Amino acid sequence: xxxxxxSAVMAEKAVVSCMIQNPRGFVGRAAAEGLDEAAFWHLGPLxxxxxxxxxxxxxxxxxxxxxxxxxxxxxxxxLDRSGGPxxxxxxxxxxxxxxxxxxxxxxxxxxxxxxxAITGAVTLDGANDSEEAIETAKGTLAALTAAISGKLRxxxxxxxxxxxxxxxxxxxxxxxxxxxxxxIAELDAHSGGMRAGEFWVIGxxxxxxxxxxxxxxxxxxxxxxxxxAVFSLEMMANEIIGRLISTMVHVDYGxxxxxxxxxxxxxxxxxxxxxxxxxxxxxxxxSPGQTLDTIETEAERIRDVNGSISLVVVDYLQxxxxxxxxxxxxxxEIAKVSGGLKQLAKxxxxxxxxxxxxxxxxxxxxxxxIEQDADAxxxxxxxxxxxxxxxxxxRDSTMKLTxxxxxxRFNHQ
Numbered sequence: 013x014x015x016x017x018x019s020a021v022m023a024e025k026a027v028v029s030c031m032i033q034n035p036r037g038f039v040g041r042a043a044a045e046g047l048d049e050a051a052f053w054h055l056g057p058l059x060x061x062x063x064x065x066x067x068x069x070x071x072x073x074x075x076x077x078x079x080x081x082x083x084x085x086x087x088x089x090x091l092d093r094s095g096g097p098x099x100x101x102x103x104x105x106x107x108x109x110x111x112x113x114x115x116x117x118x119x120x121x122x123x124x125x126x127x128x129a130i131t132g133a134v135t136l137d138g139a140n141d142s143e144e145a146i147e148t149a150k151g152t153l154a155a156l157t158a159a160i161s162g163k164l165r166x167x168x169x170x171x172x173x174x175x176x177x178x179x180x181x182x183x184x185x186x187x188x189x190x191x192x193x194x195x196i197a198e199l200d201a202h203s204g205g206m207r208a209g210e211f212w213v214i215g216x217x218x219x220x221x222x223x224x225x226x227x228x229x230x231x232x233x234x235x236x237x238x239x240x241a242v243f244s245l246e247m248m249a250n251e252i253i254g255r256l257i258s259t260m261v262h263v264d265y266g267x268x269x270x271x272x273x274x275x276x277x278x279x280x281x282x283x284x285x286x287x288x289x290x291x292x293x294x295x296x297x298x299s300p301g302q303t304l305d306t307i308e309t310e311a312e313r314i315r316d317v318n319g320s321i322s323l324v325v326v327d328y329l330q331x332x333x334x335x336x337x338x339x340x341x342x343x344x345e346i347a348k349v350s351g352g353l354k355q356l357a358k359x360x361x362x363x364x365x366x367x368x369x370x371x372x373x374x375x376x377x378x379x380x381x382i383e384q385d386a387d388a389x390x391x392x393x394x395x396x397x398x399x400x401x402x403x404x405x406x407r408d409s410t411m412k413l414t415x416x417x418x419x420x421r422f423n424h425q
Contacts (some may be wrong), residue, residue: 019053022106023119028055028062029107030316033075035066037316038110042117051120053127057090058100077102084085110316111309125159128152191404192239192322192363196413196422199397203388203405206323206363210403211354211385213329214367215376216392221415221422222367223247224255225392226325229365229420230262230294239293241314243307245331247294256294257285258420265420268391286412293318303333304352311360319360326353328367329382347381354385397422 027047030038039062052059065081066072082100085091093102132152139145183190191205206212206229206371216222223246233240234256244252258265263281267274274282295314299306307326315321326332332349368376370391376382383389389401398410413422 017053017130018123020116020119020123021054023116023123024052024055024059025103025106026112026116027107027120028052028059028103029105030110030113031059031062031066032078032081032104033107033108034316035062035072035076035403036070036319038113039063041316044211045117045121047117047120050127051124051159053123055094055103056401058085058094058103061085063092065079109313111313113316114309114312115261121159125156128155128159132156136166180217184416192238193232193236194229195235197410198227198411198413198424199390202399202407202409202411203402206365206388208361208363209355209358210363210387212363212390213366213376213382213386214216214365214390214392215370216367217370220392221417222392223327224259224415224420225390225397225422226327226367227252227255228259230323230325232255233323234289234292234294237293239295239314239318239320240323241295241297241311241321243297243302243324244325244326244327245298245302245412246327247298249298252296252298253286253289255420256289257282261285262419266418272356301333302331304349305418307332308352308356309412311356315360321360323362324356324360324364326364326366328369329353330369343381350382350385354387360363396425 049056065076082097094159136145139148179227189200189205191207193200193205214222214225229242242252254268258268261281261284263278267278297310311324329349353364353366368382385403391398391400396410396412399407402408412425414425416423
């Protein structure tokens with residue numbers, strides 16, 4: 013008895029739509045996530061046509077020219093197999109917002125896995141002997157595992173070693189520090205800068221400057237034309253922009269919070285700061301009720317739109333809502349958030365920095381997992397900023413830096 017093969021036609025349309033609208037961001041990502049031809053049951057020919065079109069001009073900016081794409085498909089005979097021009101244009105306009113990419117990708121892999129399982133079962137039923145049945149079962153299991161997980165994630169020792177020496181030589185040639193500068197010379201000297209995949213945490217009691225330090229570091233990335241995403245669950249966008257302007261152009265923060273006190277010189281500085289930020293690649297998300305999932309999805313979208321992302325700032329850790337299951341403690345919920353931010357840094361291949369409040373004993377509030385997950389843990393203490401943990405650098409020292417609220421930055425004493 014025959015049965016219809018599982019498919020996810022809406023997910024196919026959405027994924028192809030993203031690939032057409034932003035080929036530089038999504039063609040490579042689709043390949044990296046294992047969305048090969050077999051993952052598309054309905055739109056395989058259209059997917060292949062889009063990839064071929066992009067490969068012919070991988071430096072193209074913006075979306076694919078739909079007229080040229082349809083004409084090319086008509087010439088090579090794939091247009092009719094894709095449902096004609098109307099079906100192609102429907103797919104093109106299907107995904108207005110790429111935020112659902114991860115969900116669509118998973119749906120395609122799941123449908124592909126189910127098709128593999130059905131085909132494997134039919135083949136197994138027709139096996140001539142037990143040996144053939146065992147080999148069929150092994151092959152089906154391997155194919156299922158690959159379909160669900162996406163591409164092969166493990167690398168050979170040769171590939172890993174070659175990647176290491178390439179990275180090492182690049183770091184050696186980079187100059188003083190291998191990572192991205194924090195803008196604080198003493199911190200760079202201790203840490204070597206912020207490296208891709210690192211999770212940094214700033215600890216401190218309330219109103220000690222945690223947000224100031226994170227935005228001061230972000231301002232250095234912005235000044236160096238890097239893509240920065242700031243997620244704030246505490247401040248509004250106007251406050252974030254105002255603090256950044258204060259630290260970047262050295263204008264009294266009081267003239268930003270009290271506009272009528274600003275003189276002509278202050279206004280000129282503020283306008284210069286606004287112009288600098290308008291020309292930057294800064295993204296700010298101050299949406300209420302943010303969760304780990306929404307932060308991850310939006311950070312990935314920003315990465316895909318820009319082609320890369322250099323820094324993610326999350327202010328602050330304990331305000332993020334995690335996926336708290338029934339019976340789980342608050343400590344377990346915070347541990348999931350902390351671990352999730354560390355994994356986000358690895359997935360985006362950029363540093364992620366967040367803040368945490370301290371309890372009366374000077375330890376991270378609500379979960380010790382924060383200290384375990386962090387690659388760098390900086391504590392704002394009475395006499396400066398203490399380096400409590402530094403996976404790739406010196407630790408257990410205190411930098412003599414004090415909060416200058418007037419200019420929203422930490423300076424040497």
